[in-house]
Amino acid sequence: MDRYASGDEAAFDQLYDALAPRLYRLLCRRLRDDDRACELLQDVMLRIHQARGSFIPGSHVRPWAYAIAEHLVINDLRRRKRKPVASDRDPDEHGSASADSTPEDLAHWSEIAARLDAAVARLPPSLAAAFELVRTRGLSLAQAALQLGISVTAAKVRVHRACGLLRPALDPEARKRTP
Amino acid sequence: VSLPPALKAQLRDRLRRDPSPPRPRRAAEALWLSASAVAAMVLLFLQLGGAHVGARPAPFLAGVLAGWGVLAAVATVAALHRGRSMLDPPRSRLILTATLVPAAAFAWMLLWNALYPQTLAPTPGRPGFRCLGVTLLLAAWPLVALALTRRRTAIARGALVGAALGVAMAASAGALVALWCPIADPAHTAVGHMLPFVLLAALGAIIGARIVAMSGR
Secondary structure, three states, X not given: OHHHHOOOOOHHHHHHHHHHHHHHHHHHHHHOOHHHHHHHHHHHHHHHHHOHHHOOOOOOHHHHHHHHXXXXXXXXXXXXXXXXXXXXXXXXXXXXXXXXXXHHHHHHHHHHHHHHHHHHHHOOHHHHHHHHHHHHOOOOHHHHXXXXXXXXXXXXXXXXXXXXXXXXXXXXXXXXXXX | OOOOOOHHHHHHHHHHHOOOOOHHHHHHHHHHHHHHHHHHHHHHHHHOOXXXXXXOOHHHHHHHHHHHHXXXXXXXXXXXXXXXXXXXXXXXXXXXXXXXXXXXXXXHHHHHHHOXXXXXXXXXXXXOHHHHHHHHHHXXXXXXXXXXXXXXXXXXXXXXXXXXXHHHHHXXXXXXXXXXXXXXXXXXXXXHHHHHHHHHHHHHXXXXXXXXXXXXX
């Protein structure tokens, strides 16, 4: 940090390697949202960068970075509490169980969920990861691409292929039609 | 939990778009800003006529200056000193600075002037608005300049640091105004010499939230 504060731009890589993984773990744990953790990690590093000129030589970097991260987390959680994230999805529209589902419905959906889990587990890891991020966690293709370190097109292809492989597992009729 | 591999490059790109001055440049800027704060306050004071000794004896004036000077120094150090830590100053220290320094200044004004009762005589024609205006005028630039030396450094207490800094600048300007103003009756003191603490603390809190806080602009 001392070198980076003195103007050595190349020292950023070392600073990032020393701080980012720990901060990311902290943010993921506190937010339970990998995508938001990624955004806040960028904000923490940006704030460190903006304040580097006032860095006191020899002072500890980690407590400082953690304090910035903790402050951002608190603000983020407060903001989310004030403005709950409005879901534009209707759970019933996607076929999940609702509050007034009958026991038969619940049994049916839990069977489908189990079949889906098993089918996802059989997918190649690269396809399973893309499917998980986009369809299960609800990330956009761009966000998933960033997380996986691939292009948006590649992410789209992976999700499409994963869906193609999962469809027969969920629809027995389709399985029969498949040669 | 593993970091997205593209994040580092993306972040480096973001930092390139938002450059920040390194330490040597920030230190030079801070030196220049601090010097300009002191120079502006002193020059403006001299421009307004400097100290008005009048009938007040020299030891009395020295005492006035010493009391206000100590309070100004304590408040400035309390607001700005960080030691070897990058964390914000303790909340209690900032709150005590913002509340106790004005109270101590008021007490000092009344106690010290009690030694020279003629200064405590009521002055109906001098409610203290001139002293108020002069104090605000003297403290305005130093407050902004010192806040700029701490630009984007406060993690969570930007407004509190700003308020403490406002009080410190009110005490510094108050020291000079006390040399300029020979009146110390309680009503005049409240308006002309204590109200600036309140106004500058409020102004400092706004400036602190915008300049000193990391989330500010």
